[in-house]
Amino acid sequence: MxxxxxxxxxxxxxxxxxxxxxxxxxxxxxxxxxxxxxxxxxxxxxxxxxxxxxxxxxxxxxxxxxxxxxxxxxxxLRHDTPMGIGVRYPCPESIGADRLANAAALAHLHGAPGVVIDFGTAVTFDILSADLHYIGGVIAPGLRLMTDYLHERTALLPKVELHEPECAIGRSTVQAILAGAAIGYRGMIQGILDALRKELPQGPVHLVATGGDAGWITAGMAEPIIVDPDLTLHGLRLVGNLAAV
Missing domain, CATH: 3.30.420.40 (ATPase, nucleotide binding domain)
Known part of the structure; x- marks a missing residue:
């Protein structure tokens, strides 16, 4: 091809x-x-x-x-690569390139101001201002990192395949871990979003999620979040277009 x-x-x-x-x-x-x-x-x-x-x-x-x-x-992709957005951040060279790609795609495909939540090994929140500048974010442990660590650091807790739990009250060790993972993780995501909103201007904020666990985690949240599994790749495509100009 x-x-x-x-x-x-x-x-x-x-x-x-x-x-x-x-x-x-x-x-x-x-x-x-x-x-x-x-x-x-x-x-x-x-x-x-x-x-x-x-x-x-x-x-x-x-x-x-x-x-x-x-x-x-x-x-x-680096912080000084043309990507259609500015960077307003104390140490721009320290920003992960994937986070910049996500912010560029958010600006071009979904709008600003906005927050990208990327569910990877770590879960990252990246904030795009209304005037199209990357202004910072949040980094927290990824869901699988947390559950794998729980297994690795305990003698009896098993490694689990993550999926939506049937109920909040686990009636087995696996069910209890799944409930803690899904419900607890959604609580963390919502808590971070609530804190970010307090520091952003009043008004609508575009929320977009990407990464492996984005679909099923966000589906169980009350707040509507757009899932774009190819967000990072689209950001790279847009960077390529700007480089060709």
């Missing part, structure tokens, strides 16, 4: 890749991030042709691997 862009979103656990035109995502692949090397990159890109690549990464070693394979064809 031939496309204008290769989009690369390197997370701690998995790397998502997509071919894209300036207007849309065309095809997707993914692979584990740990152990990523030049051979693995070439294998997953086999059969894909593209003119340019745009990458955001939270794993410097993996970014270096892609840089070595793709060379000058690749743009690596």
């Amino acid at each position: 031939n496309a204008e862009y290769l989009l690369i979103d390197v997370g701690n656990g998995r790397t998502k890749l997509a071919l894209a035109s300036p207007e849309a995502l065309l095809d997707r692949r993914d692979c584990p991030t740990p152990g990523l090397d030049p051979g693995a990159v070439r294998a997953i890109l086999n059969g894909w042709d593209f003119r340019r690549a745009v990458l955001c990464s939270v794993v410097p070693a993996a970014a270096a691997v892609f840089r070595g394979v793709l060379g000058e064809k690749m743009t690596e």
Whole structure:
């Protein structure tokens, strides 16, 4: 398949890749991030042709691997990369590139002011001001990180597959963990959103969620939150469009 862009979103656990035109995502692949090397990159890109690549990464070693394979064809998203929004933050170089991609996509596709909630290894909240500036956010442990830690740090609590609990009163250890995970995590998400609203101007705020657990966690919340599973990739696509101008 031939496309204008290769989009690369390197997370701690998995790397998502997509071919894209300036207007849309065309095809997707993914692979584990740990152990990523030049051979693995070439294998997953086999059969894909593209003119340019745009990458955001939270794993410097993996970014270096892609840089070595793709060379000058690749743009690596940074705080000073044109992305259609400004950055008003004390140490902009410390902002995760995926968070900037999310903020850019929020501005272009959903509106401002707004908050992006990204459910990954960590859950991040990123805030876009009404005048289209990234102004900061919140970082908290991801849901699976919390439940895995509970299993790893106790003698008897099992590792669980996360899903919606049947009830709040668990009648087994697994049910109790699921109830604590889902209900407790939603409470944390809502509590953070409530605190953020107090520091944002009065009026509507666009709320958009992305990441692996976004769908089922937000579905159980009273507050309406748009779920956009491809938000980060769309942000990279928009960055590619701006680089082409």
